[in-house]
Amino acid sequence: MSLHWSLWIMFLVVLNLGITLFLFLWGTRVHIPTRDDGTTGHVWAHGTLREGVRKLPGWWYWMSASTFVIGIGYLVLYPGFGAYDGILDWSSRAQLEQAQARNEERLGPVMEQARTQAPSELASDADAVRIGGRLFQDNCAACHGLDARGRTAIGAPDLLDDHWVHGGDEDTILDSIREGRGGVMPAWGFLGYGRVKNLAHYVRSLSGQSHDTAAAAVGREHFSTCAGCHGPDGTGNPAMGAPDLTDEAWMYGGELEQIIASIRDGRQGEMPPWKDRLDEARIRLITAWILSNGPSY
Ligand code: HEC
Ligand code: HEC
Known part of the structure; x- marks a missing residue:
């Protein structure tokens, strides 16, 4: 001053x-x-x-x-009278630094361990999982939801079910988080509403949901256009980020209207990369939390 x-x-x-x-x-x-x-x-x-x-x-x-x-x-x-520091020599900055140092000291061992240990092992450490949950809350919940159950409005998938768009083994999950993910589903609106709707009925039939049988049979004929990415049987292709259409898990929702919108308008989900924003230890801690089935925070 x-x-x-x-x-x-x-x-x-x-x-x-x-x-x-x-x-x-x-x-x-x-x-x-x-x-x-x-x-x-x-x-x-x-x-x-x-x-x-x-x-x-x-x-x-x-x-x-x-x-x-x-x-x-x-x-x-205390400080308050101009530049005079007060006889206790207290400052808010020093207090913050002390608190940070105490925090580092407390987290140090966990972070050191998390930097190298496999998330599946970390998942059995209650402290590691709790920290992972906090980090998930801060960084991921905005899109995937506090309960990690996903948000169909933006195509952020459920991370706690057994269905994965890109893969659910720990290395693939780590990669998804580090590098980010995206998928491009082209828009098929030019086929006309009738064909799109028939395709949607066929897609619903794949996962055994209620559908119009006649419409699905016609839709099936057009599914060859989709097979290049979703596979001839509709089970998807993780390498292209094309989801399995035969399971009950949906990125954008499995209602007829939602499926029609997916096909008609196309979808371009985007998950940002985290490797520059979170260090390896923190990415592993979050993965551990996901693998331990995201228990309460
Ligand atoms: C801006 C929104 C957003 C944020 C923030 C976000 N995600 Fe995602 N995430 C997505 C979307 C959208 C997808 C689907 C990407 C695609 O289209 O394939 C996705 C996909 C994933 C996948 C792949 C799922 C699968 O089925 O293969 C994982 C794992 C994942 N996210 C974890 C995380 C974690 C952990 C965080 C926090 C560090 C996070 N995400 C933050 C939007 C987000
Ligand atoms: C070029 C590859 C490609 C083709 C061709 C393609 N899709 Fe897709 N599809 C994708 C990808 C990738 C996604 C996921 C989009 C994302 O990550 O946001 C997707 C998503 C979807 C979804 C949303 C699934 C969900 O879980 O919500 C539906 C439904 C769908 N496609 C149906 C079709 C149908 C029907 C056709 C044929 C007319 C088709 N797709 C053709 C790549 C493709």
């Missing part, structure tokens, strides 16, 4: 304390003209209220007096 600001703040502190102290002392001494009936003669609210004159209650007087003593004591002990 420059000398200029320091002096300015000291001036304001002295001025404020001075004014309040003066009002306090003056207020206890000043004589208010009082009538015989114990009022000032002031009449309020069209004659319903009259202003009385009473001595300040003792408790109020002493409480106010002690706030001055406490205030001045505070300025002696």
Whole structure:
């Protein structure tokens, strides 16, 4: 703090304390003209209220007096009076640094272990899993949901079921998080609404959901256009990020309307890469939390 600001703040502190102290002392001494009936003669609210004159209650007087003593004591002990540091030499920055150092010391062993250990092993360590859950909450829940059950509105998949778009073994999950993921499903709206709807009925038939049999049979004929990515039987292709259409797990939802929208408009889900934002230890801790089936936080 420059000398200029320091002096300015000291001036304001002295001025404020001075004014309040003066009002306090003056207020206890000043004589208010009082009538015989114990009022000032002031009449309020069209004659319903009259202003009385009473001595300040003792408790109020002493409480106010002690706030001055406490205030001045505070300025002696702690920073507040310009650039003066206070005799306790306390600072919020030093307190933060101490707290961070204590945190590092506490987390150190877990982080050291997490940097190299396989997430499947970390998953049996309750501390590691709890930290992983916290990290998931902070970084991933916005898209995948606090319960990690996914959000069909943005195509963020459920991470706790047994169905994976890109793969569910620990190395693939680690890769998904480090490098990010995306998939491009082209838009087929140009086929016309009828064909898109038939395809949607066929897609629903693949996972055994209710569907119009006649429409599905026609849709099936057009599915060869889709087979290049989703496979001839619709079971998907992790290498292309094309999801399995025969299971009950849906990135964008399995209702007829949602499937029609997926086919008509196409889908381009995007999961951002995390390797520059989270270190390896933290990525492994989150993976451990996912593998341990994301228990409570
Ligand atoms: C901006 C939204 C968003 C955030 C934040 C996000 N994800 Fe994702 N994630 C997605 C989307 C969308 C996909 C599907 C990508 C695709 O289209 O293939 C996905 C896919 C994944 C997959 C692959 C799932 C599978 O079935 O193969 C994993 C694993 C994953 N995310 C984990 C995480 C973790 C862990 C975090 C936090 C570090 C995270 N995600 C943060 C949106 C997000
Ligand atoms: C070029 C490859 C490709 C082709 C061809 C393709 N898809 Fe896809 N499809 C994808 C990918 C990749 C996704 C996932 C999109 C994402 O990651 O956001 C997807 C997603 C979907 C979904 C959403 C699934 C869910 O879980 O919500 C449906 C439904 C679908 N495709 C149906 C079809 C149908 C029907 C056809 C044929 C008309 C087709 N796809 C052709 C690659 C393809």
